[in-house]
Structures are given as C-alpha cells and as structure tokens.
Amino acid sequence: MSSHATRFGDQRRSHRVHIAIQITVKGKRGGQAFQEDTTTTVVNSAGGLMLTDLTLQQGQEITVVHKNTAEAQLCKVAFVGVGEGNRAQVGFEFEQPTPKFWRISFPPDNWDANDRKRPIEPPRMQQAAKPEKLTMLPNARK
Numbered sequence: 405m406s407s408h409a410t411r412f413g414d415q416r417r418s419h420r421v422h423i424a425i426q427i428t429v430k431g432k433r434g435g436q437a438f439q440e441d442t443t444t445t446v447v448n449s450a451g452g453l454m455l456t457d458l459t460l461q462q463g464q465e466i467t468v469v470h471k472n473t474a475e476a477q478l479c480k481v482a483f484v485g486v487g488e489g490n491r492a493q494v495g496f497e498f499e500q501p502t503p504k505f506w507r508i509s510f511p512p513d514n515w516d517a518n519d520r521k522r523p524i525e526p527p528r529m530q531q532a533a534k535p536e537k538l539t540m541l542p543n544a545r546k
Contacts, residue, residue: 419511420448426471429456431464441471445493449503449510451479455491460484466496470505477505 424443446453483495
C-alpha cells in the first residue's frame, strides 16, 4: 500500500458503508462547467467514493447532488486513483460531516465489525428415544 493510501485511510472519521447511491457531480474546470451522473461505491458521514469519467484533481471543489433528494453538498476531491476501465476512483469529502445527507443509518462510532453476532444455527432435531422393551411379569393370579 502506498503512503498516500495509508494517509487517506488514516483520515477516515466514520464507518464506511458500501452502497450505490445515484449522484450528480458538478463543478468548473478552466471556466467551463461540467456535470456527470454517476453512483457512489462507498459512503460515510464525511463524504464518499465514486467512479467517474471526469478528470478531477485532488483539492478541487465539486458539488455532489443526491439524486433522490436533490440535496447538494459542496465537497473537495480528497483522493484520485485508478478505477475500472477508463474511469477514475475519486474520494470526496464534505466541507462539514453531514451523515444525514445519504439518508442511511451509520453504525455507532464504537462499533467493531469483528464483534458482529454470527447467525445462530437452528437447534438440531433430536431423535426420539427408543422405547424400552417391556417385560411381561408372570401372572401372579392362579
């Protein structure tokens, strides 16, 4: 892992949730406005990660619009990496942590994935005990 990737991971302030949420990314580059519809791959209360065809630079200001709510957040590009095909993987962070922007519930800060409860196996059916062989008592009556 590169030192940049380590630094980026160390800056994480909340739990990540792997989820595809439809967003629109808007901004300006060289005085020209751009816009792209895409989806997130990961979100947290401080921002998210997306795949994009746009050429974005670390530190660049963008606006992310949640397509289901039309709510917009001003963001900065925090990370640009290699994605799938010709698309870039871009991490972005909100100006202020905004956990309600995504309209999902995040795990509490003290949550540890290693402490998750495993599903309990259903109890196994026990075989009924075989009846004991009955012994006939001799007829006491004569």
